[in-house]
Amino acid sequence: xxxxxxxxxxxxxxxxxxxxxxxxxxxxxxxxxxxxxxxxxxxxxxxxxxxxxxxxxxxxxxxxxxxxxxxxxxxxxxxxxxxxxxxxxxxxxxxxxxxxxxxxxxxxxxxxxxxxxxxxxxxxxxxxxxxxxxxxxxxxxxxxxxxxxxxxxxxxxxxxxxxxxxxxxxxxxxxxxxxxxxxxxxxxxxxxxxxxxxxxxxxxxxxxxxxxxxxxxxxxxxxxxxxxxxxxxxxxxxxxxxxxxxxxxxxxxxxxxxxxxxxxxxxxxxxxxxxxxxxxxxxxxxxxxxxxxxxxxxxxxxxxxxxxxxxxxxxxxxxxxxxxxxxxxxxxxxxxxxxxxxxxxxxxxxxxxxxxxxxxxxxxxxxxxxxxxxxxxxxxxxxxxxxxxxxxxxxxxxxxxxxx
Numbered sequence: 038x039x040x041x042x043x044x045x046x047x048x049x050x051x052x053x054x055x056x057x058x059x060x061x062x063x064x065x066x067x068x069x070x071x072x073x074x075x076x077x078x079x080x081x082x083x084x085x086x087x088x089x090x091x092x093x094x095x096x097x098x099x100x101x102x103x104x105x106x107x108x109x110x111x112x113x114x115x116x117x118x119x120x121x122x123x124x125x126x127x128x129x130x131x132x133x134x135x136x137x138x139x140x141x142x143x144x145x146x147x148x149x150x151x152x153x154x155x156x157x158x159x160x161x162x163x164x165x166x167x168x169x170x171x172x173x174x175x176x177x178x179x180x181x182x183x184x185x186x187x188x189x190x191x192x193x194x195x196x197x198x199x200x201x202x203x204x205x206x207x208x209x210x211x212x213x214x215x216x217x218x219x220x221x222x223x224x225x226x227x228x229x230x231x232x233x234x235x236x237x238x239x240x241x242x243x244x245x246x247x248x249x250x251x252x253x254x255x256x257x258x259x260x261x262x263x264x265x266x267x268x269x270x271x272x273x274x275x276x277x278x279x280x281x282x283x284x285x286x287x288x289x290x291x292x293x294x295x296x297x298x299x300x301x302x303x304x305x306x307x308x309x310x311x312x313x314x315x316x317x318x319x320x321x322x323x324x325x326x327x328x329x330x331x332x333x334x335x336x337x338x339x340x341x342x343x344x345x346x347x348x349x350x351x352x353x354x355x356x357x358x359x360x361x362x363x364x365x366x367x368x369x370x371x372x373x374x375x376x377x378x379x380x381x382x383x384x385x386x387x388x389x390x391x392x393x394x395x396x397x398x399x400x401x402x403x404x405x406x407x408x409x410x411x412x413x414x415x416x417x418x419x420x421x422x423x424x425x426x427x428x429x430x431x432x433x434x435x436x437x438x439x440x441x
Contacts, residue, residue, distance in 0.1 A: 087429070090385035097432065100424035101378055101386075104416055108355040109404055111397035113289060117280040117298055117349040119341050120330070121271060126343070127245050128266040133224045135159035136260050138239055144253055148244040148270065155242040155255075155267060162224060166236045169217040169228060176214055179207040248272035276333040276341060278311050280349050281326040285396065289353040290316060296331040300347040310335050313351070355397050358404040359416045364424045366403055375405070376422035376429055377412075388422065388429065 089097070135157030142154045183203040189195040218228050224240040251269040255261050278298055282290060290313060297308040311331035320327055367374050373393050380387040391412060396404035407416060422429060 085390040088387045097428045098425045101420050102423040104359045104361050106357045107360040108357045109397040110355050111353050113286045113351040115280050115282050115349040117278040119345040120277045120279040121343040125272040127270045129268050130264050130266050131242050134263040137255050142250050146250045150247045152244045153241045158239045162240050163238050172214045176210045179210050183207050246272050278331045280329045284325045287327045288356045295352045297350045298347045300345050360402050360404050365426050367426050367430045378420040
């Protein structure tokens with residue numbers, strides 16, 4: 038390790054000594070050539086442009102080549118939120134309020150759809166059953182009366198109007214019975230075996246979906262108002278993850294790609310695996326993100342809740358983009374640059390430093406696009422410094438410093 042550092046220092050020193058010598062020698066030449074001196078001075082004063090002779094290019098080990106298209110596998114990191122579809126969440130109450138007679142569940146219990154979770158009591162339930170029983174009995178009488186009126190009409194012993202009136206009363210009674218039956222079903226009272234001796238003031242609250250119980254409210258003897266939630270039921274068999282991915286990464290994401298989720302509130306939890314199943318086709322104008330959804334397929338050992346935030350990693354196969362070796366890249370603070378061969382003469386080449394945006398990268402290569410709008414050529418038409426960009430960048434900075 039120490040030997041490599043010493044060699045690197047000696048190499049850089051030799052470059053700067055060489056550059057200083059060349060600067061002295063080229064100064065003598067420029068004295069006799071005003072045109073070349075003016076041209077070189079203009080380039081030297083532009084920190085993004087540098088002219089290097091063929092000998093300097095060789096000494097610096099600079100290599101020039103075009104970019105190439107390649108797909109680089111990458112891991113895209115993002116933030117995800119556990120999401121339950123609306124059909125997998127239920128706030129359970131009763132359309133008829135009542136005093137709590139029994140609570141048959143505990144916090145965190147798993148209940149099945151249709152299971153009784155509580156029993157309520159309300160005298161109004163008695164009235165509804167009595168009305169249903171009364172209408173049912175009256176309906177039998179009206180059916181009998183209609184048959185009688187039809188029989189009399191066949192004998193010309195009654196009028197059509199009376200028959201129609203009997204028919205209308207029968208239909209009205211049927212409608213009342215159907216309405217009362219629906220009301221009783223809404224409080225989970227069956228009408229199949231209802232009789233005067235089976236009328237009760239109690240009725241059940243049933244689970245509308247299967248799932249885990251949360252936020253149980255109420256206690257024995259307490260009156261629960263109509264439609265007030267007594268318990269939340271969450272069906273976590275089909276948890277989804279809502280993920281926000283930056284626009285620049287969205288092309289690398291495809292359906293059925295693997296996603297891992299680690300909740301922020303439990304860094305030691307095992308990663309949860311999911312599969313991408315939906316990608317939005319709209320971009321948020323403020324955050325510049327795209328929403329994607331992934332479904333959790335595995336049976337969870339980690340307890341996750343709706344709204345849980347976590348770190349997301351998406352395994353991407355990558356997208357074919359313009360690619361260069363890492364030796365072509367230089368970094369200044371948070372910005373990234375490459376060098377292109379601007380002009381080439383018999384004596385050497387002029388290079389221009391341009392800013393690029395990075396995409397996928399690995400240890401040896403990186404994908405990029407050009408951010409400089411002044412470049413009027415396509416990437417495939419440009420010649421890049423593919424090796425030695427770091428030394429060229431350092432030498433260019435030294436040259437600009439001496440020119441002032």
